[in-house]
Every structure is written in structure tokens, then in C-alpha cells.
Amino acid sequence: MRCFITCTLGLLICLLSSTFVTAQTSTYPNRPVKMIVGFPAGGAVDAAGRTMAQALQKSLNQSFVVDNRPGVGGMLAMQEVARSSPDGYVLAVGSAGPLTVSPTIFKNANFDPRQSLSPIIWFVNNPGIVVIRKDLPVNSIAELVQLSRTKQLNMASAGTGSVLHLMGEYFQDKMGIKWMHIPYKGSGPALLDMVAGRTDVALDLIPSAAPLVKSGQLRALAVTSSKRSPALPDVPTLTELGYEGLEMGSWMGLLAPKGTSSESINKLNAVLNQAIKDPDLVTRVSNSGGELAGGSPQDFANLINKDLNRWAVIINRLNIQPE
Template sequence: MRTFSLSCTPLLVAALTLTASLPLAAQTFPTRPIHIVAPFVPGGPVDIMARILSEKLSTSMGTTVIVENRPGAGGNVGAEYVARAAADGHTLLLASGSILTMNEAIYPTLNFSPSKDLAPITVVGDMPLIVAIHTDVPARTLKEFVSYAEKRETFFSSPGNGTTGHAATALLNTTANTKVTHVPYKGGSESARAVLTGMVTGAIDTPPSLLPHIRTGKVRALAVAGPNRLEQLPDVPTTAEAGMPDLQVLTWFALVAPAATPPQVIERINKEVRQALALDDVKKRFDGMGIRPAGNTPQEFASFAAAERNKWGRIIKQANIRIE
């Protein structure tokens, strides 16, 4: 009988070493501080959520978790930085849904592919947008506004070209066969102020931007563009209840890593983040921003992102939304 010593089979030794090291990588991870890149300026919802997670993950994972702001180009600067980072789980991106599902269609010269260069970990939170108008507009319901818009020029503001609010206005035009003109502003507060002062007819924007003005009675909410009514606006119907089920617009935020990050490391981070999102104080802090804590598996996140990418890709192409 022939026998073989391990010293004569280096390929076997290498294969066994590699196989054994994969679970070990997850067990020993992290080996140094983790950086969560927030691709927007400090003080916004992405930055605040990143800091909440950094606080919780620092404790649960036994290492320092640092929030690093890298704003620019609709989030593309920070996203590309993470896409090019070492794929070991120590550099993560807290991205908006627009970065992951819209920007590839909006920016023709994008230097990375969100769908190919970033690996899904989990959706962190989401919030539906609100369809709102200035109170001088004689419409009390979404259908009444559509009838109004069919007969007059109307203008909807957004936080800027290529933002979710911009794409949402395009979706409204496609869904309702209207011709609402998009007016870009520099940020959510300026966009909401334009509605408040009557500079524009209305907007489809986030609860943090619109709720303060809705509460004053100077801006009228027509519908919530999500699956459920908002707790803060219990009398405002969803777009489905208002007769426009296809007008669904969620702003969502998710944690991703460089594409080649080991699955075991992805699963570890997923577990830790989902546990953090289930904490009562985290839920309360998210709720203060109008954001629903989420948390799903990488596989569920990947399927959701693919569906969102297909949906918004069609809308963006039809509306010819481009940023050179």
C-alpha cells in the first residue's frame, strides 16, 4: 500500500489551511478599529445613524468603531472609497438607497458599480416620503391635486438633482400622467422652505423635512408614499389608500462592505447590527428622526436592492435624469 506524507503534498496543506482559516477569520474579527463611512455631511440622518451604530457596535464587538464623513457627488465619493477599501470588514459604508439603486443610472461616469463592488450586510432603517403641498393650493386629496395639476403649471421642489425627491416627482408624473416640473434646491431644508413660502406648489420629501411645517398648518400632507400610515400623521392616507398604489417611495439606509468581504465576516456584522437595532433606546432615537429601524439578512437585502434598482432605473431613464 502506498502512503503519502503531508510534507509531500503542499497543495493539500494549503487547502486545509485556507479552509480552516475562513471560520477563524470571523472568530477573530475585528482585529483593529472599524470605520463606518458616512458619505454625507455631519448632522444629517445618515451621520446620526452611523454614530448610534458606532456606539453600540463598539461595546458589542469590543473594538473602536469610528464614523468617517466623506461627502460629495451625491454620496459617490464615500461609496467609491469603501468599494476600493480592503475587503476585511474593517471599512463599511452606511449608504442611502439612492447611492445603491439610483446613482448608477444617474451618473454615467461613475467609477465604481454599487451592484458589483459593494456587498450587502443589512438595511438599517427606512422612512416613507410624504406628498405635500402649500395650503394655498385648493386640493385636499391626492386625486384632487392630480386634477389640479392637469389644468395648471405645477412645481415640486427637491433637495437637489438626482435625489430621491427628484426621482419621486418623476414617478408621480409617470403614475398620474401629470407634468409637474422639478425644481432642485440645495438640501432638504431649502426644499421644504420653498413649499412653506409658496415658491413651489409642493414636494415629495422626507418626514424630518416636512413634518415641522405640516404641524404648523402651513403645508398640507396629501399622502404617505409607503405601505403604512405614519404614526405622526394618523389621518393622512397612504398613496395606495388614496388611489395611487404605484406611487411608493421609501428613503432607506443600509450597511454595505467591499464586495470580496468574507461571508462569515458579513454574517457577524449583520448579527451585531440587527441586535443593536432591536434595542429600545436605538428604536427611540431612530423614531425621533422619523426612521423605522429595519434589519434583515444579506440575502433579503440583496433581493430588495435588486428590485429597487430595476424600478428606479426605468423611472430615471424615462425621465432622462442625468448628472454629468
């Protein structure tokens, strides 16, 4: 009899616990959710975070508050989220740099997003673009590669170890060429010096470079996206020019601490997948040169893993150290 009572109580506790968890999930979120951004307000990552927050707040009738916590290229914010309770009330607005570059450069931080964060959705993609100073005597990627083999060209980047630097190095590897790297403190100064004729070539992001291309201050030879950009429809993709395996860029997405329930993650994923179908948002992002992504949490996990491995090879080969 005692055994029967014990077993019955145990079963009852399990059933009650299961019911409690289900109730928690079905009412999630029932209080404000914090979305931590590792960069200052006003930048691209912040803008993506606020766009997601607005969509989630509208659909779920709950506050989603963006909290900017800049530091160490955004990685401190990712680590803070990783240490948070996995209840869905602290989320990370992550981007390519802190999630796929910094973990290899800052080895002592012992931060691996695959082990400490759960991807929710890949929200937006900013493809790359190959731009040159307007008077460089080439008109195609093939001519650029040929000139690079006979003359020492230099490449501007947003800084040593930045995603844009690694994109440029990856491009050189694939093409079998070598440029002299000139790092700047950000994409803006790098592109402006190219406009002034001080540098030859750069791999940058379409949203940053498109205004200078449209105004004739720089020339674009190709984009690194899978299809042509509505922002620059006359610029071909590297793929259509016959150069495979060069789809790359920067991106932003939403993540939660490891251990967050799949029900909460899937609820957020479904809302944001619906949000990216909004025609006004699609037009606004595509006209700037970006691409709304979407997909499953696993799609985002696959992207993070692919870029972590791709950039680690280049970082280790060049022995890039923290600045």
C-alpha cells in the same frame, strides 16, 4: 512514496489554511473598523452611521470609527470602500442616492454597487410624503390629481437628479399627470419656499416635512410608506387610498467590499438586527418619521436592485445629466 508525501503535505496545508480562516472569522473584529460616510457630519446618513457604530462597538467590544468623506453626492466614498481589502475592516454607510441614483447619472464612473459591494443590512428607512402649500385648493390625492389635469402646478425638489426629484417624477408617471419641476439646493430651501407660497407640491421625506406639517405651515395628503407614520398618524398611506406601487423613500444601510466573508457579514448583520429592537431607538426613530428596517443581507440587496432599476428608467427618460 514521494506522491504520498506530496499529497499529505497538500492536505495538511489545506487544513491549516481552513483553520486559520475560521480563527480569523471567529475573532473578527480584532482591531478597529472604519465606517466611511459619504456626507458631512451632522446629516441623516452620518447619524445613521454613528448609531450603527455605537451598537456594533457595544456588542463586539471593538472600536467602530465613522470617517466622513463627502464628494460627488456620496459616491466617492462608496467607490473607496469598493477598492478596499475585503477583510471587514473598512465598511460603507450607504444611502439611496449614491447607491441607486448616482450610478446611472454618473455613467462614466463605471460604478455598480451590485458588482463591487456586499450588502450587510438595510438599517433605516425614511418614507416619503406628499406635501402641498397650505392654501392649495385640494384636500386629497384625488383632488390634487384632478387639479393637476386642469391647471399647471409646480413641484419643488431637493435638486435635479436627487432621490426626491425622482420620487416626484415617479409619482407623476403613476398618476398620469405632469408638474413643472423647480429644483433647489437641498430639501430645506425647497420646503421653505413652499411655506412662502412660491411652489405648489413636493414629495419629500417625513422627517424633513413633519415639523412643518405639524405647525400648520404645510399640508400633507399622503405618505409613501406601507403603514401610517407615528410622526403623522392622521395622514393616510397612498396604498390605503387605493394607489398601489408607490412605496418609496430614502434609506441607509451598511455594506462591505465585495468578497468579504459571509461569516463576518452575518456577524455584523446579527448584531444590528438585535440593536433595532431597542425600545428607545425604535421610539426615537419612529417619532422623527423614520422606520427601522433590518432583515437579511439579501433583503438589502433586493432593495438596492429594485431602486436601481426604478430610478434608471426615469433618469434615462428625462436624460438627467450631472450638475
